[in-house]
Amino acid sequence: MNIAIMGFGTVGTGAYEVAKTAYDINVKRILARHGREGYENLKDIITNDIEDIIRDKDIDVVIESMGGIEPARTYVLACLNAGKHVVTPNKNMLSAHFEELTETAAQNGVELRFTSTAGGGIPWLFNLMRTKRCDTITEVRGIVNGTCNYILDSMYDKGADFAEMLKIAQDLGYAEADPSSDIEGTDTLCKTVISANIAFDALLKEKDIPCYGIDTIEAKDISYLKNKGYTCKLLMNAKLSDGKIKAWVEPVACPSTSLEANVKANNNIITLVGESIGTQSFYGQGAGMLPTGESVIQDVIDIRDGTKMRYPAKQNNKYTAGECDEVRRYYIRHNKLCERIMSLVDTYEEKDGVFYCMSKPVTVIQMHNTGNHCKEKASPMFFAAIMD
Amino acid sequence: MNIAIMGFGTVGTGAYEVAKTAYDINVKRILARHGREGYENLKDIITNDIEDIIRDKDIDVVIESMGGIEPARTYVLACLNAGKHVVTPNKNMLSAHFEELTETAAQNGVELRFTSTAGGGIPWLFNLMRTKRCDTITEVRGIVNGTCNYILDSMYDKGADFAEMLKIAQDLGYAEADPSSDIEGTDTLCKTVISANIAFDALLKEKDIPCYGIDTIEAKDISYLKNKGYTCKLLMNAKLSDGKIKAWVEPVACPSTSLEANVKANNNIITLVGESIGTQSFYGQGAGMLPTGESVIQDVIDIRDGTKMRYPAKQNNKYTAGECDEVRRYYIRHNKLCERIMSLVDTYEEKDGVFYCMSKPVTVIQMHNTGNHCKEKASPMFFAAIMD
Incomplete structure (x- = not known):
């Protein structure tokens, strides 16, 4: 089978390397502005004209590994x-244009596969779809951003500050020069959109999902929670409740004996709950050249072999987004106890002018609105949901 | 598609229940000596004559959920x-007759699928095979016996004794009336044979794999290791090393911050290491009516949909078993420090007439031989490998 790769950066190169080891996968064209050092032997198949791929009737599958929304879309x-x-690992594009892309594939009777958009090298979306063939998913959740996990894990281990660990993550290549999409949670948000849409045959959009990142976390939060037996992680959450999908992204204080708390470095863990199968988790590398490249090539092999899998193309669209009225208790840390925060607080202690609070049971949306209100007032707080 | 179920016990019933929810899977025959309470409506499809299944040309897939080796084989x-x-969840039969069964399937051009033989409801073997399509597996390991994990987890939590927790596991239906196959490690051994044969395209037999169970563990082992930051688990292990497969089953002292240490109750976690994909783990329910039944039906759906997956039928048989000369350090607890044990010991402490030792680096086979020697002398010891 002949394939083409559009974009020859980290993931495109990883896909190329893994494709070489797979049976009957031939890379016929690579779309790239320039060649890549060490790959001079590919100069005859590299093109900067997309038409060389679109018009080539011998190319059956195209890997889009350019990143970004346009011109990828x-x-x-x-x-x-x-x-x-x-086949695409491009979560930003897919999350922003999920309906258009899946519908276009369905109308043309072709496959659009994207296992590596959530969980990188982990076969999460593939197994989520496989489970759905004879089970009903009621919940998905997990750690899906390796950069945040690396930062949080290092802060936990070393007692170091956020800025310092972010810098190290950038030096190691885990975090981008502009790390906002990781630390503000929007990368996790994209993966939540995609995971929830697969799990629940839905067409959620990014705006349906409240999202609070870890950009306001400080070393004192980590150490306060550690003393209480918790490890802070950034989690995606989506569940079916009262016939609606409740989906959100937020920091969570995980009991130190939970699987989530023990996910080290830049790894991911993602969990589904099915009515028959119960709780099932998938752990591994959520990014990286070879893991993500392998996940992309596995999708190509599934297409080559005709593996049927119920990607929701023509959507049932059975469920729509509901308000995030799930109730939980939160850890809240702030320098001032304004009236708005106080209305949520059950107990608190004050140390060196900082207030460490435990909230009453409040809804997700109430907590997020309060956090965002403080950010807008340039008086950021940090909060984390307490996991049972 | 018409299917038959041979054996209408726990797993057979689970498979029947899940099949009802799957698209285009019709249970045409059930082989059972008697009907089952609550399933009186099935009396017309129940038979006690295997020929009713074998001669029925409309039955495409047969689920064997009888258990035991004969007459299942x-x-x-x-x-x-x-x-x-x-499709079979029968690990004892498959482990004992792996070559005969897979070869017979291959010669007849039919599928023999057995995802639920290792990991129960976890799609472990399916994903192991999927990974192999474009990666090389170098290691598999994990907690694959829920009964042992339930006992060890309860002992850790409650400080309770082995016999007491075994009794509770039996009362809950987790452990059989004769629990020897669980606690002596032979159930884990069967799953190691099957996992290693899939991972490495091999034909290992049970006798190739040293196995030491948890039947000699005591509350004092759990509490001694807990104080040192370890949680004891029973693990399967198999890796490629020096062109040979080294596979064994033994108790392992896992650091309390490892994923393995945090697997609660009767759950399983199973890990593969691939050259490109790195470390990947799969967590969930390793047994139970609906989880195992669902895993069986997923195999049926894969057959129905023609999902190609490289089950090693006509074996490459690339690798054979080597001696377990992997070196590690062991925790050893014994009442007497005989010469044989002393030769392995690096440091020890004595408390109330019991010796708690840390070994020098020794090979797996050396440690197992010593443990078995003590058992034969009716002077049992307990040991656990120290996980890095």
């Missing part, structure tokens, strides 16, 4: 409309 | 030879 739509299957 | 061979696909 336009190119993917062109490939799908040209009758080519597409 | 004879019936499965008859089904395969009659051109029927077979």
Whole structure:
């Protein structure tokens, strides 16, 4: 089977390397502006003209590993409309244009597969779909951002400060020069959109999902929670409740004996709950050249072998987003106990002018609104839901 | 698609219940000596004559959920030879007759699938095979016996004794009336044979794999290790090393911050290491009516949909078993420090007439031989490998 790779950065190169080891997968074209050092032997198959791929009837599957929304979206739509299957690790594009992309694939009778958009090298979305063939998913949750996990894990281990660990994560290449999408939670948000849409046959959009990141966390939060037996992690959450999907992203104080608390470095863990199968978790590398490249090539192999899997193309769209009225208790840390925060607080202690609070049971949306209100007032607080 | 179920006990019933919810899976026949309470409506499809299944050309897939080795093996061979696909959760039968069963399936051009033989409801073997399509597995390991994990976890939590927790596990239905296959490690051994044979395209037999169970563990072992920051678990282990497969089963002292240490109750966790994908773990319910039944039906759906997966039928048999000369350090507890044990010991402390030792680096086989020697002398000791 002939395939093309659009974009020859980290993931594109990883996919190329893994494809070499797979049976009957031939990379016929690579779309790239320039060659890549160490890959001079590929100069004859590298092109900077997308038409060389779209018009080539011998290319069955196209891997889109350019990243970003445009021109990736336009190119993917062109490939799908040209009758080519597409595999993509591009979570930003997919999350922003989920309905358009999946519908275009369905209308053309081709596959759009994207296992590596959530969990990187972990076969999370593949297994989520496989489970659904004879089970009903009621909940998905997990650690899906390796950069945040690396920062939080290092802070926990070393007692170090956020800025210092973010810098190290950047030096190691885990975090981008502009780390906002990781630390503000929007990367996790994209993966929540995609995971929830697969789990519940839905068409959620990013705006449906409250999201609070870890950009306001401080060493004192980690150490306060550690003393109480908790480890702080950034989690995606989505569940079916009262016939609606409740989905949100927020820091969570996980009991130190939970699986989540013991996910080290930049690894991910993702969990599904099924009515028959119960709780099932998938752990591994959520990013990286070879793991993500392998996950992409596994999708290509599934297409080659005709593996049927119920990606929700023509959506049932059975469930829609509901308000995040799930109730939980929160740890809240702030320098001032304004009236708005006080209305949520059950107990608190004060140390060196800092207030460490435990909230009453409050809804997710109430907590997020309060956190965002403080951010807008340039008086940021940190909060984390207490996991039972 | 018409299927038959041979054996209508816990797993057979679970498979029947899950099949009802799956698209286009019709249970046409059930082989059972008697009906089952609550299933009187099935009396017309229940038979006690295997020929009613073998001769029925409309039955495409047969689920063997009888358990035990005979007559299950004879019936499965008859089904395969009659051109029927077979799905089985029967680890004892498969482990004992791996080569014969897989070869018979291959010769008849039919599928023999057995995802639920290791990990119960966890899609472990399925994902192990999927990974192999474009990666090389170098190691598999994990907690695959829920009964032992339940006992060890309860002892850790409650400080209770082994016999007491075994009794509770029996009362809860986790452990059999004769619990020897769980606590002596032979159940884990069967799952190691199957996992290693899939991971490495091999034909290991049970006798190739040293196995030491948890039947000699005492509350004092748990509490001594807990004080040192370890949690004791029973693990399967198999790795490629020097061109040979080294596979063994033994208790392991896992650091309390490892994923393994934090697997609660009767859950399982199973890990693969791939050259490209790195470390990947799968967590969930390793047994139970609906989880195991669902795993069986997922195999049926894969057969129905023609999902290709590289079960090693005509074996490459690339690798054979080598001596377990992997070196590690062991915790050893014994009442007497005989010369044989002393030769392995690096440091020890004595408390109330009991010796708690840390070994020098010794090979797996050396440690197992010493443990078995003590058992034969009716002077049992307990040991656990120290996980890095």
